[in-house]
Amino acid sequence: MSNHRKTNVSSYRALALGLGCLSVTAGFLPSAELYAQAPLSLRPVPQEELPRTSRINPGSASPADRGPSSTAAATRSPSARSASGGSSRSTFSRVGRAPNMFGDTLPPLISFSQREGQGNVTSPAEVYRAPLGGGGSYNIAENNTAIPTDRIYFVYNNFHNAISTSAGFGSPFARSIDLHRYVAGFEKTFLGGNMSLDVRMPLLSGFDLSNSVISSDLGNVGNLTMFLKGLVYSDDDVAIATGMGIGLPTGSDLRTRTIPPFGDNFVVVRNQAVRLMPFVAATMNLSDKWFLQSFGQMNFAASGNEVVNQNGVLGVFNEQNLLQTDIGLGRWLWQDSTRPVFTGLAGVFELHYTTTVQDTDVVGLGNGPFLSGSILNSANRQDLLNLTSGLQAQLGPLTALRVGAVVPLRNTPDRVFDSEIQVSLNRKF
Numbered sequence: 001m002s003n004h005r006k007t008n009v010s011s012y013r014a015l016a017l018g019l020g021c022l023s024v025t026a027g028f029l030p031s032a033e034l035y036a037q038a039p040l041s042l043r044p045v046p047q048e049e050l051p052r053t054s055r056i057n058p059g060s061a062s063p064a065d066r067g068p069s070s071t072a073a074a075t076r077s078p079s080a081r082s083a084s085g086g087s088s089r090s091t092f093s094r095v096g097r098a099p100n101m102f103g104d105t106l107p108p109l110i111s112f113s114q115r116e117g118q119g120n121v122t123s124p125a126e127v128y129r130a131p132l133g134g135g136g137s138y139n140i141a142e143n144n145t146a147i148p149t150d151r152i153y154f155v156y157n158n159f160h161n162a163i164s165t166s167a168g169f170g171s172p173f174a175r176s177i178d179l180h181r182y183v184a185g186f187e188k189t190f191l192g193g194n195m196s197l198d199v200r201m202p203l204l205s206g207f208d209l210s211n212s213v214i215s216s217d218l219g220n221v222g223n224l225t226m227f228l229k230g231l232v233y234s235d236d237d238v239a240i241a242t243g244m245g246i247g248l249p250t251g252s253d254l255r256t257r258t259i260p261p262f263g264d265n266f267v268v269v270r271n272q273a274v275r276l277m278p279f280v281a282a283t284m285n286l287s288d289k290w291f292l293q294s295f296g297q298m299n300f301a302a303s304g305n306e307v308v309n310q311n312g313v314l315g316v317f318n319e320q321n322l323l324q325t326d327i328g329l330g331r332w333l334w335q336d337s338t339r340p341v342f343t344g345l346a347g348v349f350e351l352h353y354t355t356t357v358q359d360t361d362v363v364g365l366g367n368g369p370f371l372s373g374s375i376l377n378s379a380n381r382q383d384l385l386n387l388t389s390g391l392q393a394q395l396g397p398l399t400a401l402r403v404g405a406v407v408p409l410r411n412t413p414d415r416v417f418d419s420e421i422q423v424s425l426n427r428k429f
Contacts, residue, residue, distance in 0.1 A: 219252020
């Protein structure tokens with residue numbers, strides 16, 4: 001009987017000693033290590049401590065909701081995540097609320113100029129000035145931001161008086177024609193949201209000019225453009241990215257031909273050039289309401305466009321290389337994240353500068369009776385400066401409807417259109 005009691009007493013003492021050692025050891029272990037060993041279900045997080053932004057919903061939080069509400073939430077703050085695992089979309093969820101830049105771009109035009117002394121009312125000295133390749137969506141600043149984003153979008157551009165003609169073309173003998181461009185695109189992120197691929201496909205109204213001697217048409221398909229974008233720095237208020245764009249020659253050729261009984265001659269500028277576009281971009285929150293967007297891009301023609309007629313290849317027309325810089329300042333005019341649909345309204349002003357970095361190329365067309373002269377940029381060196389203003393209506397956390405207007409600030413020849421209206425719709429996913 002006494003031996004049995006001694007055994008139980010010894011067991012109780014051993015158990016007490018083990019629990020005491022465990023409690024002493026636990027006192028020296030960091031609480032994070034204990035949590036890491038405990039099942040997730042044993043440490044539920046209160047709902048008010050959950051992050052107020054998410055990957056698909058940047059911008060749903062109001063400024064008062066930005067900070068973490070406790071120590072546990074602080075471990076999930078952007079700075080903690082950035083230090084432990086690099087940048088991710090959550091790292092710039094606040095700066096991600098800045099609206100995209102609108103943009104302005106229509107590239108410099110090419111001209112079909114008749115040889116000197118040939119022009120008259122029915123066979124003008126300069127037949128037309130028009131964009132090659134449909135004036136594709138080449139500028140990274142168009143409807144964009146430095147932040148990689150999952151989205152689909154549609155952009156409509158109406159360039160007023162973008163296509164210039166000489167007397168004798170159009171109905172009734174118009175000297176300028178509007179160009180309507182429709183761009184459908186999507187952007188998809190990868191590598192944890194730190195990189196994205198932006199694909200744009202433009203379609204356009206084109207033009208079909210004719211008089212009693214000559215007929216010209218541009219077609220309706222533009223050049224497919226892709227931009228690979230990657231973050232190099234990001235925090236809650238600043239995002240800096242760089243990347244490379246490529247423009248593929250998917251657009252229609254530029255064709256001009258004589259009308260019977262004036263022969264069966266033609267001139268075709270084949271849309272064959274591949275364009276390379278390295279760029280840098282920055283998005284910045286200046287305060288709770290003010291934001292800044294900036295882009296810089298070089299636009300290189302990596303190849304040329306053959307010019308052919310009924311006798312064969314006349315030469316290769318190399319488009320001019322471009323330097324493009326863009327800066328925009330905006331402000332949230334109104335925000336209310338509690339509303340189901342219309343949650344915010346922002347206004348922006350932007351300046352866009354494009355310059356040609358070398359003289360125009362010239363391809364001669366021979367000395368035929370009608371289709372003679374040359375293909376070139378008749379304005380040669382150009383410095384385009386345009387002002388854009390616009391409004392963005394935030395239709396819930398994922399959808400934005402935008403309307404903007406563009407006005408050239410310089411006179412001819414340093415302008416390629418008289419004004420522009422653009423409407424765009426962005427949908428994040």
